[in-house]
Amino acid sequence: MGTAGQLIVGRYRLVRALGHGRAGLVWEGRDTLLDRPVAIREILLPPDLSETARLRLVQRISREVRQAERLRHPHIAAVHDVAEENDTPYVVTELVPSRSLDGVVSGDGPLPAAEAARIARAVLSALTHAHADGVRHGDVRPANVLLAHDGRVLLADFGVSIPATDPAFARAPETGDRGPRTYLAPERAAGGPRTVAADLWSLGATLHLAVTGRPPSVPPGPLEETPEELRAVLTGLLAREPRRRIDAETADRLLAEVEPPAPDRPVRRGPGRTRLLTGLAAGVLVACAVGGWAVLRPGGHEGRAGTGAVASPVSPSASVTSPASVTSPASGRRLKLRWHTSGAGWRAGVPRGWTREEGPYSTSWRSPDGAAAFTVEVTAQRGTDPLAALGEAEEILRPAAKSYRRFRLESVSDEHGPAADWEFAWIPRKASARDHLAKGVEYRQYRRVISTGTTTSVLTWTTPAAGWDALRPTLAKVLSLFRPA
Structure with a gap:
């Protein structure tokens, strides 16, 4: 031990x-x-x-x-x-500062139907994502549903479901009527494999505990003790025969009818942490984190929702609060800038004459020759640790890049909230027409992550290493002018 x-x-x-x-x-x-x-x-x-x-x-x-x-x-x-x-x-x-759903119900009593539906939908979305990736949880239960202090709902213990059913752990004591096997689907308890349907049954059992304070009987008895608005979804999820259980789409629709509508948010959500690794070999990462990588749901393109580019020029008298490596004397002259105001509420000063490109989850501006780019991503993600995010990004990038060189990776002062900067150079292992990267050419990148109370912003500036000094004054100004939503 x-x-x-x-x-x-x-x-x-x-x-x-x-x-x-x-x-x-x-x-x-x-x-x-x-x-x-x-x-x-x-x-x-x-x-x-x-x-x-x-x-x-x-x-x-x-x-x-x-x-x-x-x-x-x-x-x-x-x-x-x-x-x-x-x-x-x-x-x-x-590590998630949180209370488990099990502990909340034990200490505070059963939850209102609407709150339980909100939590169940969050867990269901996690399961749906995992199932689409070929992963089954195998041990969904209230103790593994975490209600984080920052408001998030998280499903924990992916990857450690073996003790729930493996005979080697059979002599381990259960915890009253809330042990792991209590929430196993009937076919799983009988030794069957982990399946999508079995995870959905366990979600139903977890929801039952949330609104009644008790797990369901096996086979499930009458559901008169459960809130009327949840009986349809509970009946569908807790069907004894896997083929008779409702699917995730039906369960989500039924839960959505009970969950109160969420207030409109000014910033879109993206589709998950895996997409933040897009362009990894190219080095054009748009990444942020909460104890790791940001995890965001699919959403629309903010730039297309009304990202009017304001034609008024950026004031040359605006203050510059940039790290030493970008404010040191350089031979280049700062490019003229213009304001871009996003429909999501954030604002950036961007080089005049650069072409705007709307990505699925970000907005970029590219130089006329296509070699340099500035990318902005603002997501409705709170609680980000900027330095930890960039540290994990570096760890992932190293094996995918040639001749990687780090110039800085450190926390920095930013008026909008906690922030960190990462500056590095690398050579792509292969060319990328999409990202305008050539094989064998050294590139340099500066990335800043800013965490506010409600959003995380990632600013990424990429140029060929040979042109870095010429554009450095522009980078310094662009960083100083950015305003989150």
Whole structure:
């Protein structure tokens, strides 16, 4: 069993134990490489396992966690890594200051139908995303639904469902009527495989607990104790026969009828953390994070919703608050700028004569020769840790770039909120016509992440390294003029 202060695989430090569950201990930890807090699940394997059985079980856990690592979604607690130290596997995930749904119901009582529907829809969207990527959760239950202090709803424990059904853990004690097996679909409890339908049954059982304070009986009894507006979705999800259960689309429609309409938000949402890796080999990343990468739902193109470019020139007397590397003397002359006001509410000073390009989740301006670009992405994502976001971006970029050189990666002062800058150079491993990148040419990029109370902004400036100094004064001005929504 681990101890506070222990360093796992030379990287993850155990800080303090947070709780003990069926599979072992959950620790608050620290990723010493990226200097960020993490949650570390120490999986305590049954001591009487043979060496062959232990190796097989560790391999299964590692394989499951690796599958879960690729999931990037606003309602999924991110899975970062799996490691093994002294024959014990450790699963490293996002640390979410939160209360579990289980704990909230135990302490405060059942939830109103509308609030329970809101939470269930968030969990359903996480499951739908995972299912589309070929990943099944296998252990959906109230203890794994986290109600974060910042308002997010997150489904946790992707990748660690094995202890819920594996015979090796069969002697581990349940917790009253709320143990893991209580929320397994009937076919799963009978030894069946993880399936989409089984995850949906477990979601129904979780919703039942949320509104009644108790899990459903198996087979489910009459639902008179449940709120009338939720009976249709509960009946559909808790059908004993998998083929008779409603699908995710039907469940979402029924839950949406109960959930109160969300207020209009001025900033669009994007489609998930995976899309923030778009253009990784090219180095044109538009990335942000909440304890990792930003996780955003699909949305429209903000620029097409009314991004009128204001023709009035940017005042040359505006203050410049830029980092040293961009404000140092350079031979280039600053380009003339103009204001661009987005329909989503943010404002940027952009070079005159550069062509605006609307991407699925961002707006870019490209120089006449196509070599240089300035990209803005503003997302309705709060709670971002800018430095941690860029640190993770760097870790992902390194193996995908040739001759990578970092010039800075640091927190900076910004009047709008916490911010960090990352400046680096790299050579693309292959050409990209879409991003106007040539093979064998060195490029340089400056990226700033700004976190406000309600949004995260990512500003990305990319040029060939040979033209960096000439455009540096323009970069300095562009950074100083940006105004989030």
